[in-house]
Amino acid sequence: MHTINAKPMVLTGVFIALTILFTYVFSIQTPFVRLSFGFLPIAVYAAMFGTLRGGIMAATADILGMALFPTGAYFPGFTLSSFLSGCIYGYFLHRQSLTFQRISIPFLLIFTCIDLGLNTLWLSILYQKAASAFFISRLIKNLICLPINILLFSAVYRPISLFLPKITSK
Numbered sequence: 751m752h753t754i755n756a757k758p759m760v761l762t763g764v765f766i767a768l769t770i771l772f773t774y775v776f777s778i779q780t781p782f783v784r785l786s787f788g789f790l791p792i793a794v795y796a797a798m799f800g801t802l803r804g805g806i807m808a809a810t811a812d813i814l815g816m817a818l819f820p821t822g823a824y825f826p827g828f829t830l831s832s833f834l835s836g837c838i839y840g841y842f843l844h845r846q847s848l849t850f851q852r853i854s855i856p857f858l859l860i861f862t863c864i865d866l867g868l869n870t871l872w873l874s875i876l877y878q879k880a881a882s883a884f885f886i887s888r889l890i891k892n893l894i895c896l897p898i899n900i901l902l903f904s905a906v907y908r909p910i911s912l913f914l915p916k917i918t919s920k
Contacts (some may be wrong), residue, residue: 757855758799759877760800761795761798762799762803762807763784765791765792765794765807765811766807766810766811766814767794768790768793769788769791769807769808769811769815770788770791770811770814770815770818770819772786772787772788772791772892773786773788773811773815773822774781774786774815774818775819779821779891780817781885783887783888783893785891786807786901788811788837788859788903789899789903790802790806790899790903790906791904792804792808792811792832792839793839793843793856793884793907794834794906794907794910795808795836796808796836796837796839796840796843796844797840797843797844797848797907797909797911797914798837798844798910799840800840800844800845800846801836801837801840801841801844802837802840803840804834804836804837805832805833805836805837805840806833806836807836808832808833808834808836809830809832809833809837809889810828811891812828812829812832812833813829813847816828823876824878824915825841825875825876827868827869827870827871827872827876828869828872831864831868831869831872832893834864834868835860838856838859838860838864839856839860840858841856842855843856843907845861847906848908848911850900850904853888853900853904854900857896857899857900857903858896860894861896864898865888865892866888866889867908868886868889869888870885881882
């Protein structure tokens with residue numbers, strides 16, 4: 751007889767809720783820049799469960815977060831960015847020996863390709879303004895937050911990783 755393990759489903763729900771809270775409730779937001787810790791549950795979940803599940807969880811949290819706490823019109827580009835971020839975290843952090851350099855790679859990729867690249871493109875499409883109108887403020891915010899995000903993930907994930915075999919086992 752096959753039994754269903756509810757632990758991964760429950761953890762997914764908890765991490766979706768944490769992502770929504772950190773992104774939409776406990777954040778500072780302007781039209782072009784958002785200061786939040788919403789990356790943290792996405793990165794931790796993706797490190798625990800892998801690429802595809804990390805991407806799906808991040809995209810689901812984005813859709814549910816916009817439904818519960820709309821900050822404007824829904825734009826699917828940001829959901830794609832969330833999915834890709836979850837996938838990048840999962841690809842580089844899942845089942846890896848996590849050194850400072852190894853942890854820094856996905857954060858740098860997301861910083862350059864997703865935050866400064868895709869999200870700036872989505873904002874320019876959404877607001878019909880040149881990307882240069884808000885690129886500098888986003889660059890400054892990301893340059894300040896990048897090392898903080900890397901250190902915060904390291905500080906949070908290392909203790910959690912001690913319990914991973916118990917948490918993620920089926």
